[in-house]
Amino acid sequence: MLLKTENLGITFGGLKAVNEVDFEVERGTVAAIIGPNGAGKSTFFNLMSGFHKPTTGTVTLDGENLTNLPAHKTVRSGMARTFQTTNLFMEDTVLDNLIVGHRVRTKSNFFDAIFRTPRLRREEKESRERAMEALEFAGVDRLANRTVGSISQEAQKRVSIALALATDPKILLLDEPAAGVNNEETEGLATLIRKLVEHDYTVCLVEHKMSMVMGLADKIMVLHHGEKIAEGAPKEVASNEAVIEAYLGAGEEEDA
Amino acid sequence: MAALSKHWKKIALVVVFVISLFVPVFVQNDYFLGIIILGYVWAIATYGLNILLGYTGQLSLGHAGFFGIGAYTVGVLTVNYEFPFWPSLLLAAIASSVLGFLIGIFALRTRNEYFAIFTLGVGFVIYLVIERWEGLTGGALGLIGVPYPEGIGPIQFDGPESIYYLILGFLILTIYIAWSIANSLVGRSFMAIRNSEELAAATGINVGRAKQLAFAISTGIAGLAGGLYATYIGFLGPAIVNVPTTFEILLYLLVGGMGSLSGPLVGAFLVTTLFQFLQQFEAYRLVILGPIVVILIIFFPKGLAGLWAALETRIKAMRGKGEMSGDAGASEEPAKEEAK
Ligand SMILES: Nc1ncnc2c1ncn2[C@@H]1O[C@H](COP(=O)(O)OP(=O)(O)OP(=O)(O)O)[C@@H](O)[C@H]1O
Ligand SMILES: [Mg+2]
Numbered sequence: 037m038l039l040k041t042e043n044l045g046i047t048f049g050g051l052k053a054v055n056e057v058d059f060e061v062e063r064g065t066v067a068a069i070i071g072p073n074g075a076g077k078s079t080f081f082n083l084m085s086g087f088h089k090p091t092t093g094t095v096t097l098d099g100e101n102l103t104n105l106p107a108h109k110t111v112r113s114g115m116a117r118t119f120q121t122t123n124l125f126m127e128d129t130v131l132d133n134l135i136v137g138h139r140v141r142t143k144s145n146f147f148d149a150i151f152r153t154p155r156l157r158r159e160e161k162e163s164r165e166r167a168m169e170a171l172e173f174a175g176v177d178r179l180a181n182r183t184v185g186s187i188s189q190e191a192q193k194r195v196s197i198a199l200a201l202a203t204d205p206k207i208l209l210l211d212e213p214a215a216g217v218n219n220e221e222t223e224g225l226a227t228l229i230r231k232l233v234e235h236d237y238t239v240c241l242v243e244h245k246m247s248m249v250m251g252l253a254d255k256i257m258v259l260h261h262g263e264k265i266a267e268g269a270p271k272e273v274a275s276n277e278a279v280i281e282a283y284l285g286a287g288e289e290e291d292a
Numbered sequence: 293m294a295a296l297s298k299h300w301k302k303i304a305l306v307v308v309f310v311i312s313l314f315v316p317v318f319v320q321n322d323y324f325l326g327i328i329i330l331g332y333v334w335a336i337a338t339y340g341l342n343i344l345l346g347y348t349g350q351l352s353l354g355h356a357g358f359f360g361i362g363a364y365t366v367g368v369l370t371v372n373y374e375f376p377f378w379p380s381l382l383l384a385a386i387a388s389s390v391l392g393f394l395i396g397i398f399a400l401r402t403r404n405e406y407f408a409i410f411t412l413g414v415g416f417v418i419y420l421v422i423e424r425w426e427g428l429t430g431g432a433l434g435l436i437g438v439p440y441p442e443g444i445g446p447i448q449f450d451g452p453e454s455i456y457y458l459i460l461g462f463l464i465l466t467i468y469i470a471w472s473i474a475n476s477l478v479g480r481s482f483m484a485i486r487n488s489e490e491l492a493a494a495t496g497i498n499v500g501r502a503k504q505l506a507f508a509i510s511t512g513i514a515g516l517a518g519g520l521y522a523t524y525i526g527f528l529g530p531a532i533v534n535v536p537t538t539f540e541i542l543l544y545l546l547v548g549g550m551g552s553l554s555g556p557l558v559g560a561f562l563v564t565t566l567f568q569f570l571q572q573f574e575a576y577r578l579v580i581l582g583p584i585v586v587i588l589i590i591f592f593p594k595g596l597a598g599l600w601a602a603l604e605t606r607i608k609a610m611r612g613k614g615e616m617s618g619d620a621g622a623s624e625e626p627a628k629e630e631a632k
Binding site: 085087106107108111112116117118119123124125128132135136137139140141142144145146148149150152156159160163199200202203 | 469472473475476477478479480481483484487488490491492493494495496497498499505509
């Protein structure tokens with residue numbers, strides 16, 4: 037198992053937003069987390085990537101215990117993530133947004149900057165190249181010199197994924213990568229996620245668009261009120277009583 | 293096109309540099325030369341604030357306090373202990389930087405407006421300590437007779453002209469530091485934090501440590517400016533360390549343009565010069581400046597540098613339309629329309 041959580045949970049002032057969840061993702065696969073609004077999916081991501089400190093349980097990535105590590109250290113250990121809402125710097129170019137993505141793999145410091153050391157030059161070049169590679173991988177390299185604010189929503193989603201890629205991750209946690217884009221674009225993003233897996237990345241995504249999830253995921257976990265109510269292959273989960281009930285109860289508003 | 297404008301920028305830079313070298317030749321009047329020298333000193337302090345506020349997005353309102361630490365380090369060491377100037381200046385920058393680093397440990401646990409208020413408090417406490425600690429700082433009376441720097445080899449610092457070159461040298465050094473930070477992965481980390489702390493952390497940046505570094509650099513440069521101020525003016529009173537000075541530096545930065553390389557120099561230079569002309573209206577100074585600040589923030593949030601950049605884009609766009617040949621510029625411009 038590449039990623040593993042045991043008993044992972046957090047309580048916000050009495051509310052068990054995530055309740056003792058055991059979860060595993062196998063290397064080179066796509067795992068999806070679904071569930072109604074407010075089910076705790078994003079919070080689960082936040083727990084795994086160090087944005088929240090868990091009240092219970094552990095997180096392990098590739099054998100390394102990440103529990104209680106601050107966010108930036110989980111990235112160093114190979115955990116990359118995107119957010120539900122893009123928060124790229126709109127006024128900067130795509131490339132400028134991306135270059136810093138490789139920072140976590142570099143060492144140059146203030147003195148390297150002042151004395152323009154060979155290390156700084158090398159790492160700047162490396163970061164730039166890695167950024168371009170990631171953009172190319174995500175199919176948005178031709179937008180490198182455009183400002184983020186001037187490109188489409190879908191392109192921004194791709195840039196966010198490219199930024200995660202630039203950190204050289206082992207696993208990518210994608211929080212609703214296809215929110216707010218049309219069906220055709222969703223298909224394109226699904227293709228990108230498949231390409232990630234083909235290139236030996238591991239993906240864990242949260243997504244409301246069931247068509248996308250069903251077509252992509254090797255396995256699905258369903259969260260409801262912070263609890264895992266089902267887990268398994270897409271077909272199993274789709275026919276699971278508890279899942280259908282949870283979605284009906286929450287008011288089915290999905291496109292399918 | 294970009295290459296061309298870069299080319300012009302280089303030429304402009306050289307021209308400005310050459311002019312700055314000849315300033316003492318043209319400006320024979322010591323009073324006017326003094327205004328320019330002080331403009332440079334405040335520009336240095338503003339570059340310090342720019343690294344924290346402009347690059348990293350953290351508003352510190354304690355900047356004058358760190359300027360004061362630097363000024364009084366030089367003042368106390370040279371006047372009370374007859375220490376030579378140069379090591380005192382070095383200590384001034386180090387002391388304010390280290391103090392900034394230490395205070396940063398606590399201050400940076402707070403965010404946004406809380407950080408601003410916390411640092412405002414820090415600045416005020418520094419002012420109080422300087423004002424009350426009479427034995428060391430001379431209290432309200434201040435320190436008199438901060439000497440000019442000792443000569444270095446054949447160079448003597450014995451009048452406004454030589455001091456002018458001294459401070460010009462430090463200004464250029466500061467601009468170089470600001471430039472090299474902005475054009476490095478360190479600066480990119482700072483700017484990522486300014487954009488979004490969350491996203492910065494998610495790309496693996498140690499947000500706390502980067503902010504701390506930005507704070508230490510910022511206060512170190514403030515201290516350097518303070519030390520230079522002390523030697524040029526020769527007299528130190530606590531008023532210069534007080535909170536209004538912070539707001540003046542902030543004003544220079546807002547006028548010039550946050551986050552830009554030329555902003556601090558342009559802003560500090562323009563506003564301090566303006567201050568001098570308004571001096572006869574001392575009492576009304578803030579009445580005049582207040583509305584200017586408000587207007588600036590509302591209409592030109594990026595200061596003069598932002599205004600300039602906007603004009604440049606507009607001119608480029610106009611040229612692009614004029615040519616209508618649809619070459620180099622064409623790949624860039626339609627992009628922006630698509631978005632709207
Ligand atoms: N920082 C926080 N403090 C307090 N409560 C929180 C916090 N973050 C999330 N919650 C609560 O935890 C629950 C789960 O929220 P979460 O954002 O994880 O849901 P989600 O499954 O991602 O929903 P959506 O599909 O709408 O994105 C919600 O009730 C939310 O209000
Ligand atoms: Mg969510």
